[in-house]
Amino acid sequence: MNPLTCFTLSVTDHVAHLVLNRPEAMNTMHPTFWRELDAVLAQLHQAGEARALVISSTGKHFSAGMALETFSGAITMDDQSPEGRAAIFDLLTDMQATFTRIDNLRIPVIAAIQGGCIGGAVDMVTAACVRYATADAFFCIQEINIGMVADVGTLQRLPKLIPLGVVKELAYTGRRLPAQKALGYGLVNEVFDTAEAMVAAALQCAQEIASKPPVAIWGTKQAVNYARDHSVEDSLRQMGWLQGAIWSNQHVREAVTAMKQKRAGDFPALTPLRTFSQHD
Numbered sequence: 001m002n003p004l005t006c007f008t009l010s011v012t013d014h015v016a017h018l019v020l021n022r023p024e025a026m027n028t029m030h031p032t033f034w035r036e037l038d039a040v041l042a043q044l045h046q047a048g049e050a051r052a053l054v055i056s057s058t059g060k061h062f063s064a065g066m067a068l069e070t071f072s073g074a075i076t077m078d079d080q081s082p083e084g085r086a087a088i089f090d091l092l093t094d095m096q097a098t099f100t101r102i103d104n105l106r107i108p109v110i111a112a113i114q115g116g117c118i119g120g121a122v123d124m125v126t127a128a129c130v131r132y133a134t135a136d137a138f139f140c141i142q143e144i145n146i147g148m149v150a151d152v153g154t155l156q157r158l159p160k161l162i163p164l165g166v167v168k169e170l171a172y173t174g175r176r177l178p179a180q181k182a183l184g185y186g187l188v189n190e191v192f193d194t195a196e197a198m199v200a201a202a203l204q205c206a207q208e209i210a211s212k213p214p215v216a217i218w219g220t221k222q223a224v225n226y227a228r229d230h231s232v233e234d235s236l237r238q239m240g241w242l243q244g245a246i247w248s249n250q251h252v253r254e255a256v257t258a259m260k261q262k263r264a265g266d267f268p269a270l271t272p273l274r275t276f277s278q279h280d
Helices: 031-047 082-104 120-125 142-146 154-160 164-173 179-185 195-210 214-229 232-246 249-261
Strands: 007-012 015-020 052-056 109-113 116-118 130-134 138-140 176-178 190-192
Touching: 007 031, 015 195, 031 082, 052 195, 082 120, 109 120, 109 195, 116 120, 120 154, 130 179, 130 195, 138 179, 142 164, 154 164, 176 179, 179 190, 190 195, 214 232
Parallel strands: 015 052, 052 109, 109 130, 116 138, 130 190
Antiparallel strands: 007 015, 138 176
8 A cells, every 4th residue: 555645544452543644734535535545444444453443633623524626626527418417426436435434344433533523524434433522523514505415425324323303404504513412412422621532532442342352343343234224123133144153152251261360352353355356
């Protein structure tokens, strides 16, 4: 993977930490941001080394969302022909797929959000498993304020996280949702006084997750995400198949023994993945 320009990535004790690192540009999203994020997520998904991922940011704002100059330069949205409008669909499908990688990642993802989480940044963090925020954080579905519909995941994922009436109010008005209200609605798990305390808590949570059997964490994320999108009956059936596929007496014995002995458990990592085309 090429050196990152929009992020820094570290992996320590099986915890990956991805940091948006362009505070001078309010960590806005442009094609390079998208390419790098997609590549990092693919690498983490395939490697199996990291057992949890924290996404945090730098500067006053988590991210101001899509870089508006992108639409007047790098990306052309052609609305003058049916062929051009069809291409908009395909472009958005490609962009949506990057944030869906967060949702589908083999490991849990914790977003640590300070200041503004605006537009495309809301699309991104709603794909995470857990969200922490600073007291000065706010969320804004900015797209309606610039004459468009939010189109990369916010309107699809946010109704699974907070009441539908709140989603509609935010989406129709473009108002800011402050951290304390977001906490009350359940969008964020906890609010912290400082960004440092928030990131420390996010990393601590990730370390706790990383201490569990990775395949059991994988199965838990599979089950929770499936239940979110299916009926209880279908989800219970899926749970039976899932548990039958990954059950390990050895893992259960090790987890119980480690707990009794007050030590860290010793569990195998997820198997590294290779695409079919990467095999000989």
